[in-house]
Amino acid sequence: AQKITQTQPGMFVQEKEAVTLDCTYDTSDPSYGLFWYKQPSSGEMIFLIYQGSYDQQNATEGRYSLNFQKARKSANLVISASQLGDSAMYFCAMRGLGSGNTGKLIFGQGTTLQVKP
Amino acid sequence: DTAVSQTPKYLVTQMGNDKSIKCEQNLGHDTMYWYKQDSKKFLKIMFSYNNKELIINETVPNRFSPKSPDKAHLNLHINSLELGDSAVYFCASSQARSGAQYFGPGTRLTVT
Numbered sequence: 001a002q003k004i005t006q007t008q009p010g011m012f013v014q015e016k017e018a019v020t021l022d023c024t025y026d027t028s029d030p031s032y033g034l035f036w037y038k039q040p041s042s043g044e045m046i047f048l049i050y051q052g053s054y055d056q057q058n059a060t061e062g063r064y065s066l067n068f069q070k071a072r073k074s075a076n077l078v079i080s081a082s083q084l085g086d087s088a089m090y091f092c093a094m095r096g097l098g099s100g101n102t103g104k105l106i107f108g109q110g111t112t113l114q115v116k117p
Numbered sequence: 118d119t120a121v122s123q124t125p126k127y128l129v130t131q132m133g134n135d136k137s138i139k140c141e142q143n144l145g146h147d148t149m150y151w152y153k154q155d156s157k158k159f160l161k162i163m164f165s166y167n168n169k170e171l172i173i174n175e176t177v178p179n180r181f182s183p184k185s186p187d188k189a190h191l192n193l194h195i196n197s198l199e200l201g202d203s204a205v206y207f208c209a210s211s212q213a214r215s216g217a218q219y220f221g222p223g224t225r226l227t228v229t
Contacts, residue, residue, distance in 0.1 A: 035217065039158075045207060045220035089158060102173045103148055103211060104162040105218060 002027045004092050004108035011113050013082045020067070021077040021111045023092030031097040034075040035105065036066065040088040048090075051075060052097070082115045089113075120144050121221035123208050129227045130198055138193045138224045140208030148172075148213060149191035151183060154205040154223070163206075166191055198228045 003026040013019035025034065036048040051059045051066045059066040067076040075094075079086055089112050093105040121142045130136050142149065150173070151163040165173035166185040180196045191208060208221040 037220075043205065043225075044222045045209075047217050047219060050217050091160065093160075103165055103167075103213075103218075104150070104173050104175075105152075105160075106162075107160040110158050 002029070002032075002094055002096065002106045004094055004106055006092055006108035006111050008111045009109070011111055012116060013079075013086075013113065014116050015084060016081055018078060018080045019082055019113065021079070021090050021092075021113065023075045023077065023108060025073050025075060025092075025094050027094065027096065029096035029098050029101075033095050033097055034066070034068070035093040035095070036064070036075075036077045037091045037093060038086075038088045039091065039110070040085075045091075049077070079113075084115050084117060087113060087115045121208055121210055121219050123206075123221040123224050125224060126222060127225050127227075129229065131229055132198055132200060134198050135194070135196045136198060136226070137195070138206055138208075138226075140191045140193070140221055142189055142208075142210040142219075142221075144210055144212070144219060146210035146212045146216070146219075147188050148211045148216075149185065149188070150209040150211075150218065151191065151193050152207040152209060152220075154207060156204070160207070164191075164193075195226075198226075200228050202226060203228045 032053045034051045038046040049061045063080045065078045089110045092108040148167045150165045164183040169185045205223045209218040211218040
């Protein structure tokens with residue numbers, strides 16, 4: 001069975017500083033993908049970044065980077081130079097990539113990030 | 118252009134009624150999904166269709182019936198609505214089952 005754990009219900013960060021949102025996972029799939037989504041107060045789910053389990057490099061997308069530590073089964077999201085618009089709920093998710101995978105995403109509980117001016 | 122759209126955005130109805138939520142994607146994706154987000158913000162897969170074929174049917178009451186008339190559309194029909202069905206329902210799509218999933222804006226369903 002797959003499981004995603006986000007242990008930080010809420011986080012604060014000062015504007016322009018970097019922040020790390022934690023995500024640990026558990027899976028028996030040898031091949032899997034890890035995702036981060038942002039959900040602002042308006043409610044939509046915004047795809048941020050993806051990391052494949054066999055990718056050699058950590059994924060980066062603009063101010064977002066994924067600190068992937070396979071041995072520790074962690075996939076933390078790092079947001080650099082925080083902006084007020086980064087205040088939102090952030091979800092870590094994973095999906096198996098092997099044959100027979102159905103594509104369903106398993107989500108963590110989410111972390112609410114508040115950026116202080 | 119909206120990539121994944123859902124209608125309606127808000128739906129308020131009484132217990133026992135039947136309602137539908139429509140979803141359309143213009144990304145050319147072949148796989149579409151329905152997720153439910155409960156009051157604690159927990160997201161869980163309900164259904165998935167790949168090229169109009171049902172591939173995921175999680176433990177969802179059979180009052181919920183998805184329909185995919187073509188690979189760009191996935192609708193959700195709910196019969197005999199119950200208070201516990203109140204939630205936000207998200208449609209999503211991806212290219213194949215391995216691509217990133219892109220979500221619609223969500224439909225907030227309130228059952229009174």
